[in-house]
Amino acid sequence: MEAKHENDLKMCVFGDSIGKGVLLQNDSGRYGLVKINLNDLVGQKKIVLDNFAKMGSTVTKGLAIVKRHASKIAKYDTIFLEFGGNDCSYAWEEIAENPQNEHIPKTPALAFENTYTKIIEEIKANSGNPIMLSLPPLVPERYFEWFSKKLNRENILKWVGSIDVIYRWQEMYNLKVVLLAKKLSIPLIDIRSAFLNKRQYKDFLCKDGIHPNDSGYELIYNTIVKAMLERNVQKDGVVFVK
Numbered sequence: 001m002e003a004k005h006e007n008d009l010k011m012c013v014f015g016d017s018i019g020k021g022v023l024l025q026n027d028s029g030r031y032g033l034v035k036i037n038l039n040d041l042v043g044q045k046k047i048v049l050d051n052f053a054k055m056g057s058t059v060t061k062g063l064a065i066v067k068r069h070a071s072k073i074a075k076y077d078t079i080f081l082e083f084g085g086n087d088c089s090y091a092w093e094e095i096a097e098n099p100q101n102e103h104i105p106k107t108p109a110l111a112f113e114n115t116y117t118k119i120i121e122e123i124k125a126n127s128g129n130p131i132m133l134s135l136p137p138l139v140p141e142r143y144f145e146w147f148s149k150k151l152n153r154e155n156i157l158k159w160v161g162s163i164d165v166i167y168r169w170q171e172m173y174n175l176k177v178v179l180l181a182k183k184l185s186i187p188l189i190d191i192r193s194a195f196l197n198k199r200q201y202k203d204f205l206c207k208d209g210i211h212p213n214d215s216g217y218e219l220i221y222n223t224i225v226k227a228m229l230e231r232n233v234q235k236d237g238v239v240f241v242k
Helices: 038-042 059-068 070-075 092-097 109-125 140-147 153-160 164-184 191-196 214-229
Strands: 009-015 022-024 031-033 047-051 078-082 130-133
Touching (some): 009 059, 059 070, 078 109, 109 130, 130 164, 140 164, 191 214
Parallel strands (some): 009 078
């Protein structure tokens, strides 16, 4: 393992598969990790990044991981938080089998806000400097096609109403993230707008409709680096980088 030096920029990430850098590999159809050299993007200080993000993680799992690493938090210059994509998702298998029933997301909206608040409180209590990330957009048609491959699609559509509802539901959780950042005076980098600013934002997402592809991750990291280098991210305010 390479030695860490005093002048290194020390960062860590807590989040889900997007925080981890997971993407769908077109050649194999399996999930892998993006390969981007952050130091090449920054070009100044050397970045030391500890990635505690986990595929499938919700804020509940995230809180447990943050607590597990609480003793390390103070050593990081910046702590990135990226949650919400799994929290707003549903147990689609159950919906496909019982579309007549009521179903709730993995983390209901109020519980999402409350638990995310606890994550931030835990980090700040351990002298950490959190920065929140908004959610990248999904492509509802691709996502529906992906998760419903072996399910009763007719039943899912009967319950959800229309495919575009999936986008709007995820967008609502993104808004929860933005409003929570404002409420708690936590800096936020708006990576969602970086995607939506593109005329064809779908070109930056994988076949599954939810994970960024190589170009999508490059867009995310460049957006974050731009915010950090231009010092747009302040400790006591919310910023939106487009």
